Amino acid sequence: MRVLAAILWKDLITEWRSRDRVVAMLVFSLLVVIVYHFALPEGTGPDIAVHTPGLLWVVFVFAALIGLNRAFAMELENDALAGLALIPADRGWVFAGKAVANALLLFLVQGLAAAAFGLVFDIDLAASALPLAGVFALGTLGIAPVGTLLSAMAVRTRFREVLLPILLLPALFPVLAGAVEGTAEVLRDGGPSFASVQLLLVVDGIYWIICFIGFDYVLDE
Amino acid sequence: MNGLGPIASRLRTVSGALLGILLVTYVYTVANAPIDSVQGVIQKILYVHPPLAYGAYLGFVVTAVCGGLYLWRADEKWDRLAIAGAEVGVIFCTLMIVTGPIWAKGTWGKWWSWDPRLTVTLLLWFVYLAYLLLRSFSEGGARTARFAAVYGLVGIALIPLNYFVIEIFGGRGMHPENLERGSLGEGMGLPFLMGNLTLFVAFWWFVLARWELENLRALGLAKRADPMARAREEIA
Amino acid sequence: MSPAAATRLVARSLVKRFGPVTALDGVDVDIEGGHALAVLGPNGAGKSTLLRILAGLAQATSGELTVTRAGAAAPGRGRRAARAGVGFAGHATLLYPELSARENLIFHGRLHGIADPQGRADALLADEGLATVADRRAGTFSRGMSQRLSISRALVHDPGVVLLDEPFSGLDRRAGDRLSLRLRALRDEGRLVVLVSHDLARASEIADRAIVLLAGRVAHTASAGELGRDALEDAYARALDASLPPVPGDAGGTTAGPSA
Numbered sequence: 001m002r003v004l005a006a007i008l009w010k011d012l013i014t015e016w017r018s019r020d021r022v023v024a025m026l027v028f029s030l031l032v033v034i035v036y037h038f039a040l041p042e043g044t045g046p047d048i049a050v051h052t053p054g055l056l057w058v059v060f061v062f063a064a065l066i067g068l069n070r071a072f073a074m075e076l077e078n079d080a081l082a083g084l085a086l087i088p089a090d091r092g093w094v095f096a097g098k099a100v101a102n103a104l105l106l107f108l109v110q111g112l113a114a115a116a117f118g119l120v121f122d123i124d125l126a127a128s129a130l131p132l133a134g135v136f137a138l139g140t141l142g143i144a145p146v147g148t149l150l151s152a153m154a155v156r157t158r159f160r161e162v163l164l165p166i167l168l169l170p171a172l173f174p175v176l177a178g179a180v181e182g183t184a185e186v187l188r189d190g191g192p193s194f195a196s197v198q199l200l201l202v203v204d205g206i207y208w209i210i211c212f213i214g215f216d217y218v219l220d221e
Numbered sequence: 222m223n224g225l226g227p228i229a230s231r232l233r234t235v236s237g238a239l240l241g242i243l244l245v246t247y248v249y250t251v252a253n254a255p256i257d258s259v260q261g262v263i264q265k266i267l268y269v270h271p272p273l274a275y276g277a278y279l280g281f282v283v284t285a286v287c288g289g290l291y292l293w294r295a296d297e298k299w300d301r302l303a304i305a306g307a308e309v310g311v312i313f314c315t316l317m318i319v320t321g322p323i324w325a326k327g328t329w330g331k332w333w334s335w336d337p338r339l340t341v342t343l344l345l346w347f348v349y350l351a352y353l354l355l356r357s358f359s360e361g362g363a364r365t366a367r368f369a370a371v372y373g374l375v376g377i378a379l380i381p382l383n384y385f386v387i388e389i390f391g392g393r394g395m396h397p398e399n400l401e402r403g404s405l406g407e408g409m410g411l412p413f414l415m416g417n418l419t420l421f422v423a424f425w426w427f428v429l430a431r432w433e434l435e436n437l438r439a440l441g442l443a444k445r446a447d448p449m450a451r452a453r454e455e456i457a
Numbered sequence: 458m459s460p461a462a463a464t465r466l467v468a469r470s471l472v473k474r475f476g477p478v479t480a481l482d483g484v485d486v487d488i489e490g491g492h493a494l495a496v497l498g499p500n501g502a503g504k505s506t507l508l509r510i511l512a513g514l515a516q517a518t519s520g521e522l523t524v525t526r527a528g529a530a531a532p533g534r535g536r537r538a539a540r541a542g543v544g545f546a547g548h549a550t551l552l553y554p555e556l557s558a559r560e561n562l563i564f565h566g567r568l569h570g571i572a573d574p575q576g577r578a579d580a581l582l583a584d585e586g587l588a589t590v591a592d593r594r595a596g597t598f599s600r601g602m603s604q605r606l607s608i609s610r611a612l613v614h615d616p617g618v619v620l621l622d623e624p625f626s627g628l629d630r631r632a633g634d635r636l637s638l639r640l641r642a643l644r645d646e647g648r649l650v651v652l653v654s655h656d657l658a659r660a661s662e663i664a665d666r667a668i669v670l671l672a673g674r675v676a677h678t679a680s681a682g683e684l685g686r687d688a689l690e691d692a693y694a695r696a697l698d699a700s701l702p703p704v705p706g707d708a709g710g711t712t713a714g715p716s717a
Contacts, residue, residue, distance in 0.1 A: 006567035014555040079549035083610070085514055087568045088541035146375065153368045157358040166354055170347040171375055174382040181390060195389045203382055210378055214371040217292050221364065221515035295516070362476035363518075442477035 003089050007097025014074060015105065021070050022105055025063040029113035032059045037120050048121050053183035056117055057139070057176055063109045064102075064143050065168065068151040069161050071102055076155060085219045095148060095215035099208075103144035110136045131186045138200040139179030145204075145211040146171050152218050174203045229436075233429040240426050243419040250412040263327035266320050268412045272420035273317040274342070278380075279424060280310020281349060285377035288370030300366040301439065303373060305431035307352050309424060314346045337387035338396040344383060348376040463525060464490030464542070464617035464649050466511065471520035473506050473673075480506045481517070482673040486651075488666070490617055493640070493650035495664035497657060499697045502670040504653040505548065505622055511651060512545040512620050513537070526617055544616035548623050550607040554596025558587055558606050561595050562613055569614035581609040585639075601632035608639065618649045625659045637662045657693055671696040 015021055036055055040048070075081040084094045114132065118125040125132060147168055154164040182196035247268075257264035283306030291299040321339070322332040333339065352372055359365035466488055473481040481503045488494045496504050509515040510522065526542040545551075552561050559578050566574030582588045585605040590598070595606060604624060611619060624640070625633050640663045644650045654660040660667065669677040669692045676699075677692030 002570055003568055006564055009567075010553065010556065010560075010564050013560070014553060017555050074553060074555070077554065078552050079547050080551050080553055082509075082514055082545070082547055082549075083551040083565060084568070086512060086540055086543070086545055088537060088614075089568075089570070090537075149371070149375075153355070153372070156364070157355065157360070157368075159358050163355065163358050166351045167372065170344050170351060171379060173344050174379070174386050177386045177390065199386060199389050202385065206378060206382065210375060214374065217367045217371055220367060221509060295518075362474075363516075439477070 001093070003087060003093035004097040004100065007084070007094055008101050011098065011101035012104070015101075021067050022109065024070070025067045025105065025109045026112055028066050029059050029063045029109060030116055032062055033113065033116050033120050036117075049123060049187060052117070052121070052123060052187060053180045056114060056183060057180050059113050059117065060106070060110055060136075060139070061143070061169070061172065061176070063113060064106050064140075064147055065165050067105055067109070068102060068147045068168070069154075069164055071098060071148060071151045072155040081219070085221075091216045091219050092212040094219070095145075095152075095212055096208075098152075099144045099148040099211070102148050103140050106140045106144065107137060110140065125187075128186050128190060131191045132183065135179060135182040135186055135192050135196075135200075138182070138197065138204060139175055141204045142175030142179070142200060142207055143172060145207040146175075149211040149214055149218065152215065175200070175207075178203060229429050229433055233426060233433060236422050236426045236429065240419070240422045243415065243422055247412070247415040247419040250415050254412040255408045260328050263324055266324040267409070268416040269420075270317060270320045270324060271413075272417045273313050273320065275417065276420055276424040277310050277314035277317055277342070277345075280306045280308075280313055280428070281345065281373075281377060281380075282306075283428065284310060284349070284352070285373045288373035291366055292370050295363075297366065297439065298436065300370070301435040302428075302432050303366075303370065304356070304435055305428045307349055307373070308431055309427045311346070311349050311353065312427075313420075313424065314342065314349065318343065318346060336396045337384075341380070341383040341387065345376070345380065348379060352376060464647070465523075465525040466618055466649055466651070467521075467523045467525075468511065469521040471507065471510055471517045471522070473503070473510060473515065474518045480673050481510070483520075484668075484670070484673070484675055486511070486668070488649055488651070490649045491644065491647045492666065493644045493652060493664040495660035495667040496651065496653045496670060497655065497660060497667055497693050497696075498670035498676075499655065502696070503673040504655075504670055507670065508545075508620050508622050508651065508653050511618075512543050513540040514545070524618060541614075542616050543618045543620060544611035544614065546607050546611040546619070546621045546624060548626070550595075550603045551610060552595040552603065552607060554594060557592045557594055558582060558598070559591040561606065562609060565610050565613045571614050574613075577613060581612060585609050600627045601629065601635075604628060604632070604636065605639075608636075612643075616648070618651070619643055620651045620653075622653045623655070624652065625654060625656055633659065657690065661689075669693050669696050671699055 072081070075084065085091060087094065111133070114125055114136070117123070150167045150171070151164055154160045154167060157163055178196050178199040182192040182200065185192045185196060251265060251268045254265065254268070256262055284303045287299045287303035287306060290296075291303060325334065326332050352369060355372055356365055356369050359368055466486065468484065468486040470483045470485060471481050472479070472483055484503070484507055486494070486507075496507060498504050506515065510517050513522075524542055553564070556564065559575075559582060562578035562581055563574045566577050571577055579588070579591070582591045585608070587602065587605060587609070590602065595603065598606065604627075608621070608624070611621075621640070624636060628636060637659060640650060640652070644663065644665075650663065652660060652663060667679040667689060668675050669679075669689070676696050677689065679689040679692075
């Protein structure tokens with residue numbers, strides 16, 4: 001746990017100083033929302049509510065990809081990754097620290113992007129802010145572990161930026177299915193159903209376990 | 222070389238001979254099978270499509286299991302078998318995804334439907350395409366093998382997870398149930414059985430051949446491409 | 458400092474293959490605390506690979522690595538045990554440019570779970586003469602300062618084994634002298650130092666034994682007292698020659714290379 005805390009502290013403090021990932025994720029999310037505005041025909045008015053969950057999660061996935069592509073950049077710069085690999089504890093905790101940091105960044109961007117989406121399409125998302133935040137958090141906790149694991153692989157291949165989405169997107173299906181359904185339920189009924197929460201919890205749990213174990217092998221040389 | 226090499230080679234020879242015999246019988250029985258009164262001749266895809274599906278899933282299981290064995294034992298032969306499983310699995314899966322819509326167009330009236338089983342299989346196909354891309358974009362050696370093994374295990378975990386999604390969100394599919402309740406018409410049982418048997422043997426023949434090839438390639442590369450070998454010879 | 462007399466590092470027939478390339482081909486290392494080993498050799502001889510295996514960063518394809526820690530009841534087998542008592546300063550600095558010097562050390566202190574990361578960081582910075590720049594970001598440091606901070610980072614958990622990869626590269630003469638003094642002090646404190654270098658002069662200032670690697674094999678071993686003798690220099694020179702491809706038209710080369 002102390003390793004997790006140390007990595008989380010380091011990732012957040014470096015991000016706070018440079019702010020490059022959060023800014024890039026945010027700008028990109030806003031651009032996608034603007035593109036939606038022009039891509040979707042006029043007068044989507046009542047229809048837009050139906051499509052909101054899916055459209056939102058597309059934004060979130062794009063934002064996550066942007067952020068994850070840079071998640072290990074600073075670890076490669078001075079071979080700092082070797083410093084992390086040298087710890088005498090289970091290297092899974094290195095993974096956990098990076099994944100929690102990624103989840104927090106993504107969660108922050110989600111809130112802002114959703115607010116922007118609400119403004120652009122004139123949908124009152126604030127009314128159900130709390131249950132929405134819950135579903136966003138559960139979805140993010142599913143994206144972060146696989147995203148972090150696969151990002152650690154992708155940065156050490158050729159075509160890293162291209163490879164990450166190809167690796168990540170098929171693996172995100174269970175998460176996105178649950179998260180989109182849960183978001184739709186919140187907007188329709190005021191809260192997510194037991195089924196979608198259960199699905200997200202199961203998927204999140206399994207992903208955290210697999211990625212925690214798998215990361216040790218990814219970090220080896 | 223490891224002791225499995227000659228055994229694999231012999232197994233491949235045996236299965237190759239068996240495959241030859243099976244193939245002839247298979248084609249003969251399928252040709253003689255009755256034409257379905259409702260679906261017409263297109264129904265004969267039944268003798269190809271489900272066996273392909275078994276092969277596809279089997280290939281992905283081979284990949285994941287061998288990947289796991291590789292991570293555990295760090296023996297390259299498991300990694301090479303994992304490659305074979307993934308490549309043959311992708312080919313079987315591709316053929317399945319091609320034959321399915323041909324039948325579906327004739328029977329359902331449309332090429333594709335977002336039926337749960339189709340969706341899951343398509344996703345799995347993407348996972349293993351990504352697996353092969355990951356291999357070809359990495360620099361090779363132990364790191365590639367480890368990355369691939371980890372990804373293969375993520376991929377195999379996706380199968381139950383995806384089915385779990387479908388179970389939770391319902392979505393009764395239109396894909397026919399697996400054939401367990403004797404739903405085959407008169408005279409269709411034998412060609413169906415032959416199809417399964419033939420493609421099962423074919424699957425293993427391809428996997429073994431691919432494995433042998435990969436083993437030989439590793440051997441050849443080791444001899445040829447080691448720039449250190451010359452320097453070593455010099456000081457020896 | 459730690460009672461390091463019992464620190465010992467033993468590697469037996471290490472082999473490392475990268476795909477078809479054999480980087481290490483049966484290398485043995487056996488060294489105890491209070492001694493320093495120089496690993497010499499031309500580029501691509503496998504020096505860094507050897508060091509990364511000793512550090513527990515990379516896994517040998519085959520072979521055995523045992524690190525006995527001072528005061529430990531039994532020799533630690535396995536890589537996690539090896540990592541606990543080993544400090545590694547790589548060719549790169551392993552530092553985060555966005556963090557200050559002190560923060561870099563505190564971060565690594567926490568990773569290693571030491572008792573008082575802040576106090577340890579301050580003590581190390583004082584040792585290296587970096588106390589005045591402790592709050593400057595590591596990214597603004599000169600090569601010499603980075604190198605000193607990098608070595609402090611490797612020492613943060615007070616390891617009995619210190620592994621250094623080309624510590625002298627990019628340093629000017631004064632910075633090099635200073636580093637050399639520091640490394641000798643580490644050895645005299647009873648630590649076990651392994652130093653990868655292609656600079657024979659610098660290496661022999663610190664090391665009391667040396668191996669020359671060539672193409673992944675130990676081409677020459679110089680035990681204590683032999684350092685600085687002609688035999689080692691000859692062996693090193695021969696290794697350097699052998700690693701070069703034959704120069705076209707250079708018939709009189711020292712290498713009896715196979716004619717293509």
